[in-house]
Amino acid sequence: MIELKKVSKSFGSTQVLQPTNLRLTPGETTVLIGPSGCGKSTILRLMIGLIEPDDGEVLFDGTPLTPANVKLIRREIGYVIQDGGLFPHLSAQDNVGLLARYLGWEKPRVVARVEEMADLTRLPREALARYPSQLSGGQRQRLGIMRALMLDPAVILLDEPMGALDPLVRFDLQEDLRKIFVSLKKTVCIVTHDMGEAGFFGDRVILLGSGRIVQQGKLDDLIRSPADDFVRRFINAQRLPTVETQGVL
């Protein structure tokens, strides 16, 4: 399991993360939420070793991440970014199967597993032969998720996975994703700035501000008893659709 112990990070003179402790709960979905620049993406990138902490350490199943072991640890973590991060030169099938093929899986096994993932994420099988530029945004994101799940990792990290999708596509994908996470009992960490999405996915919601954890718990707790004014303002900043009924009839 992934754990941050007193991890801090600065870029130049800007401290983007103050010393922070954080542990993902196995089998649960943790949501990191907060305004831009609050440090939520930095935490995700620290977890997968894209950046190294200035202080403290990042542990995976109790082992600190080092340059020597990070490559192998990454293979046990699924990572999804906005728009899928697919390679344009590979077909959908090859994008999902790239690492498995590299690790020496036989082709029939790769194909079978990719098709299984396509069914799971409800991607039409005929889309597997196409290239990323021939697919819709929603299909690309489903492929990104398939790629993350391909080797059946225990942990899935998602960095604003729905950010580029239109509302209808996003709605469907959110439904599908939650079912997948719950049915596969994955340990999940999602970065978002959308309160609705945070409440929909999060067993636990962590609200960050200015590089530190401001409040964490169920979304209901955050809404009912905000820890401070920042939490209250962040929650109230979410606009819900209102319907003007007066004068219509």
Added chain:
Amino acid sequence: MNHASFAARLASRLACILLIATCARLAPSQETKPPRVRVGSKSYTESVILGEMLTLLASAAGARAEHRAELGGTQIAYSSLKKGEIDAYPEYTGTLTMEILGDQQVQTDEDIAAALARNGIKMSRRLGFNNSYALGMRRALADELKIAKISDLKQHPGSNARSGAARSRLKFGFSDEFMNREDGWPGLSVAYGLSDYARGLDHNLAYAGIRSGTIHVTDVYTTDPEIAAYEMKPLEDDLRYFPQYDCVLLYRADLDQRAPQVVANWLRLEGAIDEPTMIKLNARSRIDRVFEGRVAGEFLNGTLGMKVTIPPDDRWRRVLVNLAINTRQHLMLVCVSLLAAIVVAVPLGILAYRLPPARQLILGGVGILQTLPSMAVLMFLLPLLGLGAWPTIAALFLYSLLPIVRNTFAGLNEIPANLRESATVLGLGPRARLWLVELPMASRSILSGIKTAAVINVGTATIGGLIGAGGYGQPIITGTRLNDITIIMQGAIPAALMALAVQGLFELAERFVVPKGLRIAAGKST
């Protein structure tokens, strides 16, 4: 079947084949086969005409004669003779003493003969003409100024063409080679006490300059037909400054046994060609544009009273044969240099991408190489690599580096950061990322760099003609020398067509090299 028995069977079959082949080779030699004689010549008209004479004389003596014309300069012709690639070629005494045997302090003909004998080469007696350097000016102007000898020029000091000081001053313009040879203008101006205002220009342009009056005095070869054609007067070398360039034949000593009749026929040329005759022969070829074989044949039949068959002017066949040879050589220059450049430049581009501290050094370094003039690079490489194809290939290799390195770097560098991270977080190591993601994604850019290099190479490879590398540069150089645009076209047009073909070939190659997904994506974005 085990390996040992397989090897034994293979060996016995090979032995059979060899035996049959050997018998087939030996069989015809039992009857007396006509000797094979290869004649060479350098890349100018006079040498080619004399080479044709030697070829016709050898044929008349019953040999199977072959003329390997236009071998380039002295170094190539002489080393070909030494190695036995040719059996004979015409040479000049001055060239022998000053250039070929320049380091051996030879003076007399006996010295020369002895030095040549050490290399298995014999020299004929003189053919009768001296093709030396001379200074020439328009006859009308020389007569008007009463100039007959070089020392008369002292009364008319040269002027820098740009200064245009006094109208009465003569403008000196010399061929680049003459300007720089120790025995050319630098030595001449000292020996005669002439002011050293002179400018260098191409030898063929010098005649045009004389005609238009841009220059008044230039260097000429005494057998140049242009001297008469342009109404010029060669000035007497009254201090005997220029060495004698008496024409002789050089041939391999073993010919005396191998083809004595051929040698006997050749030696009939001794003392048979005087200066006016050689000038006329050169004029027939260069001014009347008669095929060298016909000029040679008519001379042999007319003056020597022989009955050689005058070869037909198979100009078109020669054009086609030369085209085939030049194409093969040109392709060789381009392909070898390009392949070497790919092998070096792609890794350099990757290094520049992966190793930011080395980036400026690599990109800057290959950039500087590109700014060097091609002639300078070629001349710098000459002493290192000798004449022929290698210095040309090396120069082309250097010029190919920049487009390939730059495009490899650019193609890798423009991969979006999120895709690079995608490959990293998948758990691919640096090498796997390079081969599976980065290079395929940069393939279009890399290929386009290679295409640029190839197209530039096809054009630049023509400089190889200057140093005997062959290729399409050969007819361009020859045509420039003869002032014959049709010969220049025989190099320029195929070179342009080859550049277009290379361009087309690479566009075709893109379908196989660039992954389909990238081509689809590019098609959509345009």
